[in-house]
Amino acid sequence: MSWLDRLLGKNETSSQMAKQRLQMVLTYDRSDLPPGLLEVIKDDIIQVIAKHTAIDTDKVVVHLEQNTQENRLVAEIPLLAARARRNGAASK
Amino acid sequence: MSAQILTITSGKGGVGKTTVAANLAAALAMMGKRVVAIDADIGLRNLDVVMGLENRIVYDLVDVVEGRCRLRQAMIKDKRQPELYLIPAAQTRDKNAVSPSDMVLICDQLREEMDYVIIDSPAGIERGFRNAVAPADKVLVVTNPEVSAVRDADRIIGLIEAEEKGPGQLILNRVKPAMVGRGDMLSVDDVLDILAVELLGVIPEDERILVASNQGLPLVMHGVNGASAGEAFRNVARRLEGEDVPFVELVQKQTFMSRLRALMNGQ
Numbered sequence: 252m253s254w255l256d257r258l259l260g261k262n263e264t265s266s267q268m269a270k271q272r273l274q275m276v277l278t279y280d281r282s283d284l285p286p287g288l289l290e291v292i293k294d295d296i297i298q299v300i301a302k303h304t305a306i307d308t309d310k311v312v313v314h315l316e317q318n319t320q321e322n323r324l325v326a327e328i329p330l331l332a333a334r335a336r337r338n339g340a341a342s343k
Numbered sequence: 344m345s346a347q348i349l350t351i352t353s354g355k356g357g358v359g360k361t362t363v364a365a366n367l368a369a370a371l372a373m374m375g376k377r378v379v380a381i382d383a384d385i386g387l388r389n390l391d392v393v394m395g396l397e398n399r400i401v402y403d404l405v406d407v408v409e410g411r412c413r414l415r416q417a418m419i420k421d422k423r424q425p426e427l428y429l430i431p432a433a434q435t436r437d438k439n440a441v442s443p444s445d446m447v448l449i450c451d452q453l454r455e456e457m458d459y460v461i462i463d464s465p466a467g468i469e470r471g472f473r474n475a476v477a478p479a480d481k482v483l484v485v486t487n488p489e490v491s492a493v494r495d496a497d498r499i500i501g502l503i504e505a506e507e508k509g510p511g512q513l514i515l516n517r518v519k520p521a522m523v524g525r526g527d528m529l530s531v532d533d534v535l536d537i538l539a540v541e542l543l544g545v546i547p548e549d550e551r552i553l554v555a556s557n558q559g560l561p562l563v564m565h566g567v568n569g570a571s572a573g574e575a576f577r578n579v580a581r582r583l584e585g586e587d588v589p590f591v592e593l594v595q596k597q598t599f600m601s602r603l604r605a606l607m608n609g610q
């Protein structure tokens with residue numbers, strides 16, 4: 252990347268990209284989970300939860316988090332009902 | 344006194360294992376240590392040419408394993424250093440001609456006579472890697488500041504721990520200070536953040552390494568010539584000997600002029 256780009260704070264450097272990509276790919280390598288499996292897990296979680304309450308399926312996120320000690324699977328599942336109530340609208 | 348057995352490995356091929364093995368062996372020998380380098384890359388032998396000993400091979404590692412010669416007969420003595428030896432790999436056999444327990448047996452025989460046994464591992468994570476790692480007291484992982492090489496190094500570091508040979512120590516090779524300064528190459532700190540491993544050496548990219556391998560004279564044998572890969576190899580050897588040698592920072596800070604030049608070159 253050019254020095255001017257960096258001066259203007261435009262892009263990240265290619266070494267920063269390399270570092271981020273490595274951290275991501277190694278999280279999966281170390282966990283022995285193929286990245287595509289998370290999509291499958293996500294769909295299954297959506298099905299299970301949706302049996303009990305309405306969820307905002309488009310906003311469900313499942314990702315792998317890593318620190319030095321452990322890998323953990325983190326799922327964020329926004330519930331439709333709660334948000335709808337807060338907004339004063341009828342839940343759908 | 345019993346020898347320390349060091350295995351040089353990497354995962355990804357071509358990152359500089361053989362170069363590191365030859366230069367570390369030579370640097371330690373130049374410090375007065377008794378050193379034998381073993382080429383464990385059966386079928387693709389290279390350490391002999393990098394060390395400049397290819398014309399003196401009579402017996403090789405497989406000859407020892409299969410009982411065609413005694414261990415001593417397969418040890419080629421380097422004429423430039425009194426206590427430097429090479430056990431070459433066989434060129435016409437495959438890696439299954441040697442087993443991990445053969446390697447342990449051979450290294451045990453060398454322990455009493457040597458200060459260091461340096462094993463040059465083949466690339467990959469197969470039999471050849473397991474042969475090279477089986478007798479190791481310490482495993483040195485060579486990598487380059489590049490996504491695929493670092494990824495493979497991480498895998499190897501895990502395997503070394505699984506074989507209970509860990510923790511490995513890292514040698515980061517082919518660092519280009521100007522590219523690091525420009526933000527176009529992973530820095531030493533970046534790689535250490537990613538790999539969480541102890542650093543043993545940082546070797547700059549150096550054209551003289553190619554010249555040295557053309558000549559069959561490891562760079563450290565070229566004499567002291569300022570900050571170079573040769574100096575970096577000598578520093579690794581001193582660290583192995585327990586000296587606390589500070590790491591030279593390999594980042595070429597960008598000056599106003601270098602930025603201007605880069606800008607005009609459209610980089």
Ligand SMILES: Nc1ncnc2c1ncn2[C@@H]1O[C@H](COP(=O)(O)OP(=O)(O)OP(=O)(O)O)[C@@H](O)[C@H]1O
Pocket residue numbers: 353355356357358359360361362363384389464465466516517518546547548549550552553556572
């Ligand atoms: N620091 C360096 N600067 C410049 N060139 C280097 C450096 N380190 C290694 N090289 C060059 O890189 C090439 C590969 O090095 P080398 O043969 O040591 O790698 P290797 O890991 O042993 O490869 P293989 O996996 O095939 O056994 C060689 O041409 C060597 O001269």
Ligand SMILES: [Mg+2]
Pocket residue numbers: 360361362384389463464465
């Ligand atoms: Mg090699």
